[in-house]
Amino acid sequence: MDNLAKHLLQRLMRRIPASMLQSTLDKWGRLTAEKRKSLDFTQSKLTITQELVALCEESELTVKHITELEMIYDAHSVELMQFKEQFKSHLSELKRNVSVKIKKHTDEAVWIRVAWGDGLSRPNHLKATYVVHYLQTPYVFVNALSSKNKPLLLQALTLSTKHQQIKAANLSGQKLTALRDLLMRQYQQVFPTKYPSPLPESDQSISKLRIEKVQAEASANRHRMAGETFGDGMLPALQSAFFQLETKFKDPTNEAMTQRDEPFICSVKFSSSNLLESLRHCASSGIASTPVTPLLSSIPLKGRNYFVITDNVPNA
Amino acid sequence: MSLLKPFSKLPDLNTANILLVENEEQFQQNLANTLVEETAVTVTVRLAKSLPLPMENDESRPRIDLVVFIINLTSDKSFESAKASLKYLVPGYFLGKVCFMATNARHASVRTGCLDALRQLAVSLHCPLLFAEDQTPEGAASSARRLLTILKVASGLVPNTTALYLSNLTRCTMPPDIDQPSFD
Numbered sequence: 001m002d003n004l005a006k007h008l009l010q011r012l013m014r015r016i017p018a019s020m021l022q023s024t025l026d027k028w029g030r031l032t033a034e035k036r037k038s039l040d041f042t043q044s045k046l047t048i049t050q051e052l053v054a055l056c057e058e059s060e061l062t063v064k065h066i067t068e069l070e071m072i073y074d075a076h077s078v079e080l081m082q083f084k085e086q087f088k089s090h091l092s093e094l095k096r097n098v099s100v101k102i103k104k105h106t107d108e109a110v111w112i113r114v115a116w117g118d119g120l121s122r123p124n125h126l127k128a129t130y131v132v133h134y135l136q137t138p139y140v141f142v143n144a145l146s147s148k149n150k151p152l153l154l155q156a157l158t159l160s161t162k163h164q165q166i167k168a169a170n171l172s173g174q175k176l177t178a179l180r181d182l183l184m185r186q187y188q189q190v191f192p193t194k195y196p197s198p199l200p201e202s203d204q205s206i207s208k209l210r211i212e213k214v215q216a217e218a219s220a221n222r223h224r225m226a227g228e229t230f231g232d233g234m235l236p237a238l239q240s241a242f243f244q245l246e247t248k249f250k251d252p253t254n255e256a257m258t259q260r261d262e263p264f265i266c267s268v269k270f271s272s273s274n275l276l277e278s279l280r281h282c283a284s285s286g287i288a289s290t291p292v293t294p295l296l297s298s299i300p301l302k303g304r305n306y307f308v309i310t311d312n313v314p315n316a
Numbered sequence: 317m318s319l320l321k322p323f324s325k326l327p328d329l330n331t332a333n334i335l336l337v338e339n340e341e342q343f344q345q346n347l348a349n350t351l352v353e354e355t356a357v358t359v360t361v362r363l364a365k366s367l368p369l370p371m372e373n374d375e376s377r378p379r380i381d382l383v384v385f386i387i388n389l390t391s392d393k394s395f396e397s398a399k400a401s402l403k404y405l406v407p408g409y410f411l412g413k414v415c416f417m418a419t420n421a422r423h424a425s426v427r428t429g430c431l432d433a434l435r436q437l438a439v440s441l442h443c444p445l446l447f448a449e450d451q452t453p454e455g456a457a458s459s460a461r462r463l464l465t466i467l468k469v470a471s472g473l474v475p476n477t478t479a480l481y482l483s484n485l486t487r488c489t490m491p492p493d494i495d496q497p498s499f500d
Contacts, residue, residue, distance in 0.1 A: 210360040211348045214369050214377070219341070285340065286365065287393070 005063045006053055012070050013049040020081070021048070024073045030065050031055060080104055080135065086160035087112070094152045099123040109134050116149050129153065132176060138163065139183055141176060170306040173239050181236035182276075183303045188232035190224075225290040226283035229297045235276040241305040243268040243295070248311060263311070276300060318368045321406045322413055325379035328358075332471035333378045334463065335362045338386035339397040343419055343450040347386075350453075350460035357473060359464070367401035381471035384415045384463060386448075387434060389426045395434065402441075412479030413470050414443045416488075417459065419450045438488035445488040 016024060022041055025031065035055050039048060056066075084102050091098055097117040104110050112131040117123035129149070132141040140157055158166045173179050181187055213219065249257040249264040257264070272278045279296055282288040288296065299305055320335075334351065336344040341363070348361040360378060369377070383405065388394040398416075405414065416438050421431060438445040446462055449455030466486065470479040 210352045210358070212360070212362050214335075214362050214364040214373065217370075219365065 002063070005056075005061065005066050008063060008066045008070070009053055009056060010049055012066065012073070013045065013052065016073055018045060020073070024069070027072050028069045030061060030068070031059060035059070080110070083110065083133075083135065083160050087156055090156040090159050091152065094156060095149075097121070097123055099125070108136075114153065116146075131157070133157070133161070134180070134184075137184065139169075139180075140166070141179060170304040172305065175237055175239070178236040178238055182238060182300065187235055190227040190232050192228055222286055222290050223284045225292065226280045229283065229292040230276055230280040230300055235274065235280065237273070238275045238299070238305060239273065240269060240271040241275055241299055242270075242307070244306075244308045246308065246310050275305075318371050318374065319404055319406050320367065320369065320380060320383070320409065322379065322381075322408045327379060327471070330473070331358045331360065331378070332467050332473060333360050333362065333381050334467050335364060335380045335383045336386060337364050337366060337383065337398065337401055338388075339365060339394045340388055340391070341365055343386055343448070343456070346450070346453070346456040347460055347463070350456050351464065354464055357464075357468060357471075359467070366397050367404035369404075380413075382413055382415060382463070382467045383409060384417055386417045386419065388419050389430050389434070390420045390423050392427065392430070395430065399437070410441050410443065412481075412483035414441065415446065415463070415466060416443055417446045417448050417463075419448050421447050435488060435490060439490050442483060442487045444483065444486040 013021075018041070025036060025039075035058075039051055039055070041048065043051075087102070088100050091100060091114070095116070096119055099115040099117070101113045102110060103112075110133045112133070113128050114131065115123035115125045115128045127144065129145045130143040131153070133139070138161075140161075142153070145153060154166045158164070169183070171179055171183065245266045245268065246263045249260065251258060270279075276299070279288070279292075279299070283290055283292050283296075295307070295309075298307065336347060338344040344363045348363060351359050351361050362377065362380065385398040385401070387398050416434065418431070418434060420426065435445060444466070446459065448459040466479075466482065468474050469477050469482045472478070
Protein backbone atom coordinates (compact mmCIF):
# COMPACT_ATOMS: atom_id res chain seq x y z
CA MET A 1 0.00 0.00 0.00
CA ASP A 2 1.65 3.22 -1.06
CA ASN A 3 2.06 6.35 1.01
CA LEU A 4 -0.83 8.19 -0.55
CA ALA A 5 -3.22 5.45 0.39
CA LYS A 6 -1.92 5.33 3.96
CA HIS A 7 -2.23 9.07 4.29
CA LEU A 8 -5.77 9.04 2.98
CA LEU A 9 -6.73 6.30 5.35
CA GLN A 10 -5.30 8.09 8.35
CA ARG A 11 -7.03 11.31 7.42
CA LEU A 12 -10.31 9.48 6.95
CA MET A 13 -10.01 7.78 10.30
CA ARG A 14 -9.69 11.15 11.99
CA ARG A 15 -13.02 12.18 10.43
CA ILE A 16 -15.06 9.11 11.25
CA PRO A 17 -16.49 9.21 14.77
CA ALA A 18 -15.79 6.17 16.87
CA SER A 19 -19.46 5.23 17.10
CA MET A 20 -19.82 4.87 13.36
CA LEU A 21 -16.54 3.14 12.72
CA GLN A 22 -17.59 -0.45 13.00
CA SER A 23 -20.76 -0.16 10.95
CA THR A 24 -18.96 1.75 8.21
CA LEU A 25 -16.25 -0.86 7.97
CA ASP A 26 -18.86 -3.59 7.81
CA LYS A 27 -20.60 -1.86 4.96
CA TRP A 28 -17.33 -1.40 3.14
CA GLY A 29 -16.75 -5.12 3.06
CA ARG A 30 -13.18 -5.02 1.79
CA LEU A 31 -11.79 -6.59 4.94
CA THR A 32 -12.69 -10.18 5.61
CA ALA A 33 -14.73 -11.09 8.67
CA GLU A 34 -11.81 -12.44 10.69
CA LYS A 35 -9.78 -9.35 10.05
CA ARG A 36 -12.65 -7.15 11.19
CA LYS A 37 -13.07 -9.24 14.33
CA SER A 38 -9.43 -8.88 15.13
CA LEU A 39 -9.85 -5.11 15.40
CA ASP A 40 -10.47 -4.10 18.97
CA PHE A 41 -12.86 -1.13 18.91
CA THR A 42 -12.49 -0.33 22.57
CA GLN A 43 -8.98 0.96 22.12
CA SER A 44 -8.14 4.53 21.43
CA LYS A 45 -8.70 5.85 17.93
CA LEU A 46 -5.02 6.13 17.29
CA THR A 47 -4.39 2.48 18.06
CA ILE A 48 -7.31 1.40 15.94
CA THR A 49 -6.00 3.47 13.08
CA GLN A 50 -2.60 1.85 13.27
CA GLU A 51 -4.09 -1.63 13.36
CA LEU A 52 -6.39 -0.80 10.46
CA VAL A 53 -3.50 0.48 8.39
CA ALA A 54 -1.63 -2.75 9.05
CA LEU A 55 -4.65 -4.85 8.03
CA CYS A 56 -5.12 -2.89 4.86
CA GLU A 57 -1.50 -3.37 3.94
CA GLU A 58 -1.89 -7.09 4.41
CA SER A 59 -4.90 -7.13 2.11
CA GLU A 60 -3.01 -4.98 -0.37
CA LEU A 61 -5.70 -2.40 -0.69
CA THR A 62 -5.09 0.55 -2.97
CA VAL A 63 -6.10 4.19 -3.09
CA LYS A 64 -9.23 3.23 -4.97
CA HIS A 65 -10.44 1.08 -2.08
CA ILE A 66 -9.78 3.79 0.43
CA THR A 67 -11.76 6.27 -1.58
CA GLU A 68 -14.56 3.75 -1.59
CA LEU A 69 -14.52 3.70 2.16
CA GLU A 70 -14.65 7.46 2.27
CA MET A 71 -17.69 7.52 0.00
CA ILE A 72 -19.49 4.94 2.08
CA TYR A 73 -18.87 6.87 5.24
CA ASP A 74 -20.19 10.06 3.70
CA ALA A 75 -23.35 8.48 2.38
CA HIS A 76 -24.01 6.54 5.51
CA SER A 77 -23.49 9.31 7.96
CA VAL A 78 -24.79 12.44 6.47
CA GLU A 79 -28.39 11.44 6.20
CA LEU A 80 -29.23 9.30 9.11
CA MET A 81 -27.13 10.56 11.99
CA GLN A 82 -27.64 14.19 11.29
CA PHE A 83 -31.33 13.74 10.79
CA LYS A 84 -31.69 11.82 14.03
CA GLU A 85 -29.80 14.30 16.14
CA GLN A 86 -31.42 17.33 14.64
CA PHE A 87 -34.93 15.98 14.86
CA LYS A 88 -34.58 15.05 18.49
CA SER A 89 -33.08 18.35 19.43
CA HIS A 90 -35.61 20.42 17.53
CA LEU A 91 -38.55 18.62 18.96
CA SER A 92 -37.22 18.86 22.49
CA GLU A 93 -36.71 22.56 22.03
CA LEU A 94 -40.29 23.03 20.96
CA LYS A 95 -41.87 20.95 23.63
CA ARG A 96 -40.57 19.57 26.82
CA ASN A 97 -41.40 16.14 27.98
CA VAL A 98 -41.59 14.30 24.71
CA SER A 99 -40.23 10.85 24.31
CA VAL A 100 -38.78 10.17 20.91
CA LYS A 101 -37.55 6.88 19.53
CA ILE A 102 -35.99 6.60 16.09
CA LYS A 103 -35.25 3.42 14.21
CA LYS A 104 -34.07 2.77 10.70
CA HIS A 105 -35.55 -0.10 8.72
CA THR A 106 -33.76 -2.06 6.05
CA ASP A 107 -35.69 -0.53 3.23
CA GLU A 108 -34.42 3.00 3.75
CA ALA A 109 -37.35 4.04 5.91
CA VAL A 110 -36.85 5.85 9.20
CA TRP A 111 -39.54 5.13 11.76
CA ILE A 112 -40.05 7.64 14.52
CA ARG A 113 -42.27 7.11 17.49
CA VAL A 114 -43.20 10.19 19.47
CA ALA A 115 -45.04 10.09 22.77
CA TRP A 116 -46.34 13.51 23.71
CA GLY A 117 -46.55 14.97 27.14
CA ASP A 118 -46.81 18.59 28.22
CA GLY A 119 -44.88 20.43 30.89
CA LEU A 120 -46.87 18.86 33.68
CA SER A 121 -47.57 15.29 32.68
CA ARG A 122 -45.37 12.48 31.50
CA PRO A 123 -45.34 11.43 27.86
CA ASN A 124 -48.45 9.49 26.99
CA HIS A 125 -47.22 6.27 25.43
CA LEU A 126 -50.69 4.95 24.78
CA LYS A 127 -51.41 7.53 22.15
CA ALA A 128 -48.10 7.74 20.36
CA THR A 129 -47.65 9.32 16.97
CA TYR A 130 -45.79 7.39 14.32
CA VAL A 131 -43.87 9.11 11.59
CA VAL A 132 -42.23 7.37 8.67
CA HIS A 133 -39.75 9.22 6.56
CA TYR A 134 -37.89 7.90 3.55
CA LEU A 135 -34.52 9.60 3.55
CA GLN A 136 -33.65 11.39 0.34
CA THR A 137 -37.32 11.61 -0.61
CA PRO A 138 -39.43 14.62 0.24
CA TYR A 139 -42.20 12.49 1.75
CA VAL A 140 -43.26 11.96 5.32
CA PHE A 141 -46.10 9.71 6.49
CA VAL A 142 -47.77 10.54 9.79
CA ASN A 143 -50.24 8.58 11.87
CA ALA A 144 -52.37 9.63 14.86
CA LEU A 145 -51.28 13.20 15.26
CA SER A 146 -53.44 15.61 17.23
CA SER A 147 -53.94 19.11 15.86
CA LYS A 148 -52.36 20.55 18.97
CA ASN A 149 -49.06 18.84 18.34
CA LYS A 150 -49.19 19.04 14.59
CA PRO A 151 -47.36 22.34 14.06
CA LEU A 152 -44.61 21.29 16.45
CA LEU A 153 -43.96 18.03 14.70
CA LEU A 154 -44.08 19.60 11.27
CA GLN A 155 -41.64 22.28 12.24
CA ALA A 156 -39.21 19.78 13.71
CA LEU A 157 -39.43 17.67 10.57
CA THR A 158 -38.92 20.59 8.23
CA LEU A 159 -35.87 21.82 10.04
CA SER A 160 -34.23 18.46 10.47
CA THR A 161 -34.69 17.48 6.84
CA LYS A 162 -33.40 20.86 5.72
CA HIS A 163 -36.43 21.83 3.70
CA GLN A 164 -38.21 25.16 3.55
CA GLN A 165 -41.80 24.19 4.13
CA ILE A 166 -44.06 21.24 4.54
CA LYS A 167 -47.57 20.87 3.20
CA ALA A 168 -50.32 18.35 3.20
CA ALA A 169 -50.37 15.88 0.35
CA ASN A 170 -54.06 15.04 0.69
CA LEU A 171 -53.39 11.34 0.58
CA SER A 172 -54.58 9.06 3.33
CA GLY A 173 -55.40 5.43 3.70
CA GLN A 174 -55.06 2.28 5.71
CA LYS A 175 -51.98 0.70 4.22
CA LEU A 176 -48.63 2.44 4.42
CA THR A 177 -47.10 0.32 1.67
CA ALA A 178 -49.93 1.22 -0.69
CA LEU A 179 -49.54 4.94 -0.07
CA ARG A 180 -45.81 4.74 -0.45
CA ASP A 181 -46.00 2.76 -3.68
CA LEU A 182 -48.51 5.18 -5.12
CA LEU A 183 -46.54 8.27 -4.20
CA MET A 184 -43.20 6.96 -5.35
CA ARG A 185 -44.61 5.25 -8.44
CA GLN A 186 -43.36 1.84 -7.41
CA TYR A 187 -45.78 -0.01 -9.61
CA GLN A 188 -45.55 -1.01 -13.23
CA GLN A 189 -45.94 2.07 -15.39
CA VAL A 190 -47.15 2.00 -18.96
CA PHE A 191 -45.67 4.54 -21.31
CA PRO A 192 -47.36 5.66 -24.51
CA THR A 193 -45.76 4.16 -27.58
CA LYS A 194 -46.36 4.81 -31.22
CA TYR A 195 -46.66 1.15 -32.23
CA PRO A 196 -48.13 -0.58 -29.23
CA SER A 197 -49.01 -4.05 -30.41
CA PRO A 198 -46.37 -6.67 -31.15
CA LEU A 199 -46.48 -8.79 -34.28
CA PRO A 200 -49.40 -11.23 -34.29
CA GLU A 201 -48.60 -14.83 -33.48
CA SER A 202 -48.53 -17.11 -36.47
CA ASP A 203 -49.57 -20.39 -34.88
CA GLN A 204 -53.15 -19.99 -33.78
CA SER A 205 -55.10 -23.15 -33.16
CA ILE A 206 -58.03 -23.84 -35.47
CA SER A 207 -60.69 -23.09 -32.91
CA LYS A 208 -59.14 -19.73 -32.07
CA LEU A 209 -59.25 -18.76 -35.72
CA ARG A 210 -62.99 -19.17 -35.78
CA ILE A 211 -63.62 -16.78 -32.91
CA GLU A 212 -63.13 -13.18 -33.81
CA LYS A 213 -63.77 -10.05 -31.85
CA VAL A 214 -65.35 -7.57 -34.20
CA GLN A 215 -64.55 -4.45 -32.23
CA ALA A 216 -61.12 -5.60 -31.11
CA GLU A 217 -59.44 -2.33 -32.01
CA ALA A 218 -61.75 -0.22 -29.88
CA SER A 219 -61.37 -2.58 -26.97
CA ALA A 220 -57.58 -2.63 -27.32
CA ASN A 221 -57.55 1.17 -27.35
CA ARG A 222 -59.55 1.29 -24.16
CA HIS A 223 -57.20 -1.18 -22.48
CA ARG A 224 -54.19 0.79 -23.54
CA MET A 225 -55.53 4.11 -22.29
CA ALA A 226 -56.62 2.60 -19.01
CA GLY A 227 -53.15 1.10 -18.59
CA GLU A 228 -51.44 4.37 -19.40
CA THR A 229 -53.45 6.20 -16.79
CA PHE A 230 -53.43 3.71 -13.98
CA GLY A 231 -50.51 1.39 -14.62
CA ASP A 232 -50.05 -2.27 -15.30
CA GLY A 233 -50.15 -5.38 -13.16
CA MET A 234 -50.61 -5.14 -9.41
CA LEU A 235 -51.66 -1.68 -8.34
CA PRO A 236 -51.15 -0.23 -4.85
CA ALA A 237 -54.17 -1.05 -2.72
CA LEU A 238 -55.66 2.40 -2.22
CA GLN A 239 -58.96 2.06 -0.47
CA SER A 240 -60.88 5.25 -0.82
CA ALA A 241 -61.11 8.52 -2.67
CA PHE A 242 -63.04 11.51 -1.44
CA PHE A 243 -64.31 14.34 -3.59
CA GLN A 244 -65.72 17.44 -1.99
CA LEU A 245 -67.79 19.34 -4.54
CA GLU A 246 -68.55 23.00 -4.12
CA THR A 247 -69.96 23.81 -7.49
CA LYS A 248 -73.14 25.40 -8.63
CA PHE A 249 -76.04 23.08 -9.20
CA LYS A 250 -76.47 22.40 -12.90
CA ASP A 251 -79.70 20.81 -13.99
CA PRO A 252 -81.77 22.55 -16.65
CA THR A 253 -84.95 20.84 -15.53
CA ASN A 254 -84.73 21.91 -11.90
CA GLU A 255 -85.37 25.64 -11.67
CA ALA A 256 -85.55 25.90 -7.92
CA MET A 257 -82.04 24.61 -7.36
CA THR A 258 -80.32 26.36 -10.25
CA GLN A 259 -81.63 29.73 -9.18
CA ARG A 260 -79.68 29.66 -5.96
CA ASP A 261 -76.47 31.64 -5.94
CA GLU A 262 -74.53 29.75 -3.39
CA PRO A 263 -72.67 26.62 -4.46
CA PHE A 264 -74.18 23.20 -3.87
CA ILE A 265 -72.06 21.36 -1.37
CA CYS A 266 -71.89 17.65 -1.92
CA SER A 267 -69.34 14.99 -1.18
CA VAL A 268 -68.68 11.80 -3.08
CA LYS A 269 -66.72 8.94 -1.64
CA PHE A 270 -65.41 5.96 -3.56
CA SER A 271 -64.32 2.99 -1.52
CA SER A 272 -63.14 -0.44 -2.54
CA SER A 273 -60.66 -3.09 -1.51
CA ASN A 274 -58.44 -1.92 -4.34
CA LEU A 275 -59.75 1.34 -5.75
CA LEU A 276 -57.19 1.80 -8.51
CA GLU A 277 -57.85 -1.70 -9.81
CA SER A 278 -61.60 -0.96 -10.00
CA LEU A 279 -61.07 2.36 -11.74
CA ARG A 280 -58.76 0.77 -14.26
CA HIS A 281 -61.36 -1.89 -14.96
CA CYS A 282 -64.04 0.79 -15.40
CA ALA A 283 -61.92 2.49 -18.01
CA SER A 284 -60.89 -0.65 -19.89
CA SER A 285 -64.41 -2.11 -20.04
CA GLY A 286 -65.96 1.13 -21.24
CA ILE A 287 -67.99 2.00 -18.16
CA ALA A 288 -65.90 5.13 -17.77
CA SER A 289 -65.21 6.88 -21.03
CA THR A 290 -61.67 7.07 -22.31
CA PRO A 291 -59.47 9.14 -22.32
CA VAL A 292 -59.91 8.99 -18.57
CA THR A 293 -61.33 12.16 -17.05
CA PRO A 294 -58.82 14.20 -15.05
CA LEU A 295 -60.97 13.80 -11.96
CA LEU A 296 -60.06 10.14 -11.82
CA SER A 297 -56.65 10.25 -13.42
CA SER A 298 -55.41 12.75 -10.83
CA ILE A 299 -55.50 10.05 -8.22
CA PRO A 300 -52.47 8.17 -9.54
CA LEU A 301 -50.88 11.09 -11.34
CA LYS A 302 -50.83 13.47 -8.41
CA GLY A 303 -50.86 10.85 -5.69
CA ARG A 304 -53.83 12.30 -3.84
CA ASN A 305 -57.12 10.93 -2.73
CA TYR A 306 -58.80 13.97 -1.22
CA PHE A 307 -60.03 16.57 -3.66
CA VAL A 308 -61.98 19.78 -3.33
CA ILE A 309 -63.64 20.79 -6.57
CA THR A 310 -64.81 24.32 -7.15
CA ASP A 311 -66.25 25.87 -10.24
CA ASN A 312 -63.22 27.43 -11.87
CA VAL A 313 -60.54 24.82 -11.65
CA PRO A 314 -60.71 21.18 -10.54
CA ASN A 315 -58.41 19.96 -7.73
CA ALA A 316 -57.99 23.16 -5.75
CA MET B 317 -75.78 3.65 -41.22
CA SER B 318 -74.27 0.22 -41.32
CA LEU B 319 -77.19 -2.12 -40.94
CA LEU B 320 -76.66 -5.82 -40.61
CA LYS B 321 -78.49 -7.70 -43.35
CA PRO B 322 -79.25 -11.43 -43.16
CA PHE B 323 -79.03 -12.48 -46.79
CA SER B 324 -76.68 -10.02 -48.42
CA LYS B 325 -73.76 -12.43 -48.69
CA LEU B 326 -73.25 -15.95 -49.95
CA PRO B 327 -73.08 -18.77 -47.42
CA ASP B 328 -70.16 -21.17 -47.03
CA LEU B 329 -70.42 -24.92 -47.17
CA ASN B 330 -71.52 -26.52 -43.90
CA THR B 331 -70.79 -23.36 -41.97
CA ALA B 332 -72.80 -21.53 -39.39
CA ASN B 333 -71.94 -18.01 -38.23
CA ILE B 334 -73.15 -16.58 -34.96
CA LEU B 335 -72.74 -13.09 -33.53
CA LEU B 336 -72.73 -12.69 -29.75
CA VAL B 337 -73.42 -9.18 -28.53
CA GLU B 338 -72.71 -8.50 -24.88
CA ASN B 339 -71.97 -5.22 -23.14
CA GLU B 340 -69.77 -6.72 -20.44
CA GLU B 341 -67.78 -8.95 -22.83
CA GLN B 342 -67.45 -11.71 -20.25
CA PHE B 343 -69.79 -14.61 -20.88
CA GLN B 344 -69.47 -14.40 -24.63
CA GLN B 345 -65.88 -15.64 -24.51
CA ASN B 346 -66.80 -18.83 -22.65
CA LEU B 347 -69.73 -19.44 -24.93
CA ALA B 348 -67.55 -18.93 -27.98
CA ASN B 349 -64.98 -21.44 -26.80
CA THR B 350 -67.66 -24.07 -26.29
CA LEU B 351 -69.44 -23.31 -29.55
CA VAL B 352 -66.41 -23.82 -31.74
CA GLU B 353 -65.89 -27.30 -30.33
CA GLU B 354 -68.83 -28.54 -32.37
CA THR B 355 -67.61 -31.01 -34.97
CA ALA B 356 -70.59 -31.69 -37.22
CA VAL B 357 -70.72 -28.10 -38.42
CA THR B 358 -68.02 -25.46 -38.76
CA VAL B 359 -69.10 -22.73 -36.38
CA THR B 360 -67.51 -19.30 -36.53
CA VAL B 361 -68.21 -16.90 -33.74
CA ARG B 362 -68.03 -13.14 -33.84
CA LEU B 363 -67.92 -11.25 -30.54
CA ALA B 364 -69.07 -7.67 -30.20
CA LYS B 365 -69.82 -5.25 -27.41
CA SER B 366 -72.66 -3.48 -29.20
CA LEU B 367 -73.94 -2.68 -32.66
CA PRO B 368 -73.24 -1.08 -35.11
CA LEU B 369 -70.25 -3.09 -36.17
CA PRO B 370 -67.38 -1.13 -37.64
CA MET B 371 -67.44 -0.64 -41.40
CA GLU B 372 -63.77 -1.44 -41.84
CA ASN B 373 -64.01 -5.21 -41.52
CA ASP B 374 -67.34 -5.52 -43.28
CA GLU B 375 -65.93 -7.42 -46.27
CA SER B 376 -64.13 -10.00 -44.21
CA ARG B 377 -67.21 -10.72 -42.17
CA PRO B 378 -69.30 -13.70 -43.28
CA ARG B 379 -73.05 -13.48 -43.32
CA ILE B 380 -74.38 -13.72 -39.78
CA ASP B 381 -76.99 -16.44 -39.34
CA LEU B 382 -77.95 -15.77 -35.73
CA VAL B 383 -77.54 -12.70 -33.53
CA VAL B 384 -77.64 -13.35 -29.80
CA PHE B 385 -77.98 -10.49 -27.32
CA ILE B 386 -76.58 -11.45 -23.94
CA ILE B 387 -78.14 -9.30 -21.25
CA ASN B 388 -77.05 -9.24 -17.63
CA LEU B 389 -80.21 -8.62 -15.66
CA THR B 390 -78.37 -7.09 -12.72
CA SER B 391 -77.11 -4.22 -14.85
CA ASP B 392 -79.37 -1.60 -16.43
CA LYS B 393 -76.62 -0.55 -18.76
CA SER B 394 -76.56 -4.02 -20.28
CA PHE B 395 -80.23 -3.84 -21.17
CA GLU B 396 -80.04 -0.29 -22.50
CA SER B 397 -77.05 -1.15 -24.66
CA ALA B 398 -78.84 -4.16 -26.15
CA LYS B 399 -81.96 -2.11 -26.86
CA ALA B 400 -79.90 0.57 -28.56
CA SER B 401 -78.19 -2.05 -30.73
CA LEU B 402 -81.48 -3.45 -31.99
CA LYS B 403 -82.06 -0.64 -34.42
CA TYR B 404 -78.96 -1.59 -36.40
CA LEU B 405 -80.53 -4.84 -37.52
CA VAL B 406 -82.64 -5.00 -40.65
CA PRO B 407 -86.21 -6.21 -39.81
CA GLY B 408 -85.48 -9.37 -41.77
CA TYR B 409 -83.40 -10.62 -38.85
CA PHE B 410 -86.39 -10.75 -36.56
CA LEU B 411 -87.89 -13.64 -38.48
CA GLY B 412 -86.14 -16.17 -36.34
CA LYS B 413 -82.53 -15.00 -36.56
CA VAL B 414 -82.37 -13.05 -33.31
CA CYS B 415 -82.31 -14.52 -29.85
CA PHE B 416 -82.11 -13.00 -26.36
CA MET B 417 -80.12 -14.63 -23.60
CA ALA B 418 -80.49 -13.41 -20.03
CA THR B 419 -77.93 -14.14 -17.30
CA ASN B 420 -78.14 -13.71 -13.53
CA ALA B 421 -81.92 -13.96 -13.52
CA ARG B 422 -81.97 -15.37 -10.02
CA HIS B 423 -79.55 -12.85 -8.57
CA ALA B 424 -80.69 -10.91 -5.54
CA SER B 425 -79.84 -7.53 -7.00
CA VAL B 426 -82.01 -7.80 -10.09
CA ARG B 427 -84.18 -4.71 -10.24
CA THR B 428 -87.90 -5.52 -10.15
CA GLY B 429 -89.46 -5.03 -13.51
CA CYS B 430 -86.24 -5.66 -15.39
CA LEU B 431 -87.09 -9.20 -16.29
CA ASP B 432 -90.63 -8.18 -17.26
CA ALA B 433 -89.32 -5.42 -19.47
CA LEU B 434 -87.02 -7.87 -21.21
CA ARG B 435 -89.87 -10.29 -21.67
CA GLN B 436 -92.05 -7.57 -23.18
CA LEU B 437 -89.27 -6.74 -25.59
CA ALA B 438 -88.82 -10.36 -26.64
CA VAL B 439 -92.56 -10.82 -27.09
CA SER B 440 -92.93 -7.71 -29.19
CA LEU B 441 -90.09 -8.83 -31.46
CA HIS B 442 -91.19 -12.47 -31.65
CA CYS B 443 -87.83 -13.74 -30.46
CA PRO B 444 -86.95 -16.56 -28.10
CA LEU B 445 -85.72 -15.68 -24.62
CA LEU B 446 -83.24 -18.08 -23.08
CA PHE B 447 -81.87 -18.05 -19.55
CA ALA B 448 -78.24 -18.92 -18.94
CA GLU B 449 -76.03 -19.59 -16.00
CA ASP B 450 -72.70 -17.96 -16.61
CA GLN B 451 -70.58 -18.84 -13.61
CA THR B 452 -69.80 -22.50 -14.31
CA PRO B 453 -68.52 -24.31 -17.41
CA GLU B 454 -71.59 -26.56 -17.31
CA GLY B 455 -73.79 -23.50 -17.62
CA ALA B 456 -71.84 -22.32 -20.64
CA ALA B 457 -72.01 -25.81 -22.15
CA SER B 458 -75.77 -26.14 -21.80
CA SER B 459 -76.41 -22.65 -23.19
CA ALA B 460 -74.09 -23.41 -26.09
CA ARG B 461 -76.02 -26.59 -26.87
CA ARG B 462 -79.32 -24.73 -26.99
CA LEU B 463 -77.86 -22.00 -29.14
CA LEU B 464 -76.44 -24.58 -31.51
CA THR B 465 -79.86 -26.10 -32.03
CA ILE B 466 -81.28 -22.76 -33.05
CA LEU B 467 -78.16 -21.87 -35.01
CA LYS B 468 -78.25 -24.98 -37.16
CA VAL B 469 -81.80 -24.23 -38.18
CA ALA B 470 -81.10 -20.56 -38.77
CA SER B 471 -78.19 -21.32 -41.09
CA GLY B 472 -80.31 -23.69 -43.15
CA LEU B 473 -78.44 -26.86 -42.24
CA VAL B 474 -81.49 -28.74 -40.98
CA PRO B 475 -83.67 -30.05 -43.83
CA ASN B 476 -87.37 -29.16 -43.95
CA THR B 477 -87.07 -26.47 -41.32
CA THR B 478 -86.42 -22.77 -41.54
CA ALA B 479 -85.74 -20.21 -38.88
CA LEU B 480 -89.22 -18.76 -39.22
CA TYR B 481 -90.86 -22.14 -38.61
CA LEU B 482 -88.73 -22.71 -35.54
CA SER B 483 -89.35 -19.26 -34.15
CA ASN B 484 -93.05 -19.95 -34.07
CA LEU B 485 -92.32 -22.68 -31.58
CA THR B 486 -89.58 -21.02 -29.56
CA ARG B 487 -90.65 -17.43 -29.38
CA CYS B 488 -91.28 -15.85 -26.04
CA THR B 489 -94.83 -15.40 -24.86
CA MET B 490 -96.10 -13.50 -21.86
CA PRO B 491 -97.34 -15.82 -19.12
CA PRO B 492 -101.09 -15.58 -18.47
CA ASP B 493 -102.03 -13.03 -15.86
CA ILE B 494 -101.59 -14.56 -12.43
CA ASP B 495 -104.05 -12.11 -10.87
CA GLN B 496 -106.96 -13.54 -12.73
CA PRO B 497 -108.23 -16.45 -10.71
CA SER B 498 -108.72 -19.54 -12.83
CA PHE B 499 -111.21 -21.03 -10.48
CA ASP B 500 -114.18 -19.47 -8.72
